[in-house]
Amino acid sequence: DAGITQSPRHKVTETGTPVTLRCHQTENHRYMYWYRQDPGHGLRLIHYSYGVKDTDKGEVSDGYSVSRSKTEDFLLTLESATSSQTSVYFCAARTGYDEAFFGQGTRLTVV
Amino acid sequence: AQRVTQPEKLLSVFKGAPVELKCNYSYSGSPELFWYVQYSRQRLQLLLRHISRESIKGFTADLNKGETSFHLKKPFAQEEDSAMYYCALVNFGNEKLTFGTGTRLTIIP
Numbered sequence: 001d002a003g004i005t006q007s008p009r010h011k012v013t014e015t016g017t018p019v020t021l022r023c024h025q026t027e028n029h030r031y032m033y034w035y036r037q038d039p040g041h042g043l044r045l046i047h048y049s050y051g052v053k054d055t056d057k058g059e060v061s062d063g064y065s066v067s068r069s070k071t072e073d074f075l076l077t078l079e080s081a082t083s084s085q086t087s088v089y090f091c092a093a094r095t096g097y098d099e100a101f102f103g104q105g106t107r108l109t110v111v
Numbered sequence: 112a113q114r115v116t117q118p119e120k121l122l123s124v125f126k127g128a129p130v131e132l133k134c135n136y137s138y139s140g141s142p143e144l145f146w147y148v149q150y151s152r153q154r155l156q157l158l159l160r161h162i163s164r165e166s167i168k169g170f171t172a173d174l175n176k177g178e179t180s181f182h183l184k185k186p187f188a189q190e191e192d193s194a195m196y197y198c199a200l201v202n203f204g205n206e207k208l209t210f211g212t213g214t215r216l217t218i219i220p
Contacts, residue, residue: 031206031208033208035210040120040212041212042117042197042210042211042212042213043155043197043210043213044210045207045208045209045210048206048207048208050205050206056205056207058207059209090154090155092155092208094208097143097162099145099157099160100145100147100157100199100208102154102155102156103154104154105154
């Protein structure tokens with residue numbers, strides 16, 4: 001599993017509530033990423049981090065925020081969940097010229 | 112801005128037939144390109160990267176800078192190749208990792 005763990009794996013939440021997804025890595029990767037996977041859209045980058053406390057927006061960042069206070073954890077927060085944020089979320093991590101390693105995914109349903 | 116395009120959302124190929132999954136990219140620098148695969152109920156994993164120039168599971172991909180393409184090929188499809196395939200590009204200037212929309216490959220027995 002390359003040391004990437006996402007939690008929770010499944011979540012159902014109500015519209016308007018805040019939600020935080022966690023990505024934890026054990027391999028000291030410098031760069032971390034959050035994607036959402038939707039049919040017909042593939043993997044779209046939400047936010048990414050290039051170091052502790054250093055983050056940047058991806059192509060679909062509206063409605064999402066992230067934090068990385070230590071190397072091993074990258075948190076994705078939906079400030080006020082909407083039905084359009086129902087998706088499968090993937091975390092990835094990589095270092096230097098290496099490949100990216102992925103988590104198992106989190107299936108989020110907003111009702 | 113960097114962009115990865117995979118024109119085929121779905122591709123069905125008979126077992127034993129050749130496979131080609133298309134990938135085009137737009138990027139102003141020198142690209143680092145990858146193919147990732149997601150088998151059913153598994154996490155995404157690296158299939159191959161252009162810099163290593165190796166063949167994995169019979170797949171190869173050649174970077175064509177003139178056509179800005181990185182198509183994935185296999186001469187003889189096998190049933191276990193059925194999966195979702197993503198082309199990806201890394202921008203080493205800002206470390207952004209961008210994926211295409213993916214191609215779902217189905218091998219027909």
